[in-house]
Amino acid sequence: MLKELKNSGLPIYMNEENGLLALSAPFVYKGFAQKKLSDMHGLFKDDSNHWEDEPIYDVYRGILDPAHSGLFEKYKFQYDITVVRGGLIGNESKKTSGHYHSWNEMNTSTYPEVYEVISGTAVYILQRADNFKNTDFENLHVSDLIAVRVYAGQAIIIPPNYGHCSVNGGEGPLVFSNLAYTPCTVDYAPVKYYHGLGAYVGYKDGRLMIEKNRNYKNLPRIKYAQVKENKDLGIVFNKPVYRSFKENPEAFDFLGNVDPYREQIMNMLDRKEELV
């Protein structure tokens, strides 16, 4: 059975038997990669007793209608889709590896990114550690740790200076897109050193559970947030990000030039007492 992924606004379908995506013409993607458990050793709390070849997540890079390639090149943006498989590793939900983004040219901020949940539910773990580049990992200083639950049709801007990973917060597959600035590079090493970000998310007795990653010595309290829209930054819930970008690419100026937008982006996180 093919399920249309309507929240993307694009002709993209999921084969529900094998979890793979198919695109209709004229849409194409430039690359595909699958991360298996063997590629992610040391990133889960406990991955013993699991099959090495177990698929964790698939990434479809550079999805576009070739008619829009000039627009993507002009702004140096790329649109990708990730499918995080359903299921647990130990009692932890499947997730992406997690990384920090590179600093901008002035070294004032790391680059942000837009994530849009297309199908399923995500929990994004956001972790601020300003010295991730210029210290030995043992002295990494985590100053803020936030878990954000994002539902299908919603989108989040990953704030500058926050490392992040995307956790499948539901039972079935999680499908999300990202819109990112292509000069930005990613750094996985500080996440790998600590066997993940500062919070592990999983299920116990059918409920979402969250706990601190005890490999970090001094973590702040885990905070919780929900996402808010911001029309000026192109984020309108239930409006596909691809379409928002095509209609008003200037709204996404923050992807390559984040400093003037830092406060607005942080204000899109609505702090809560618990994960909602």
Ligand SMILES: [Fe+2]
């Ligand atoms: Fe990222």
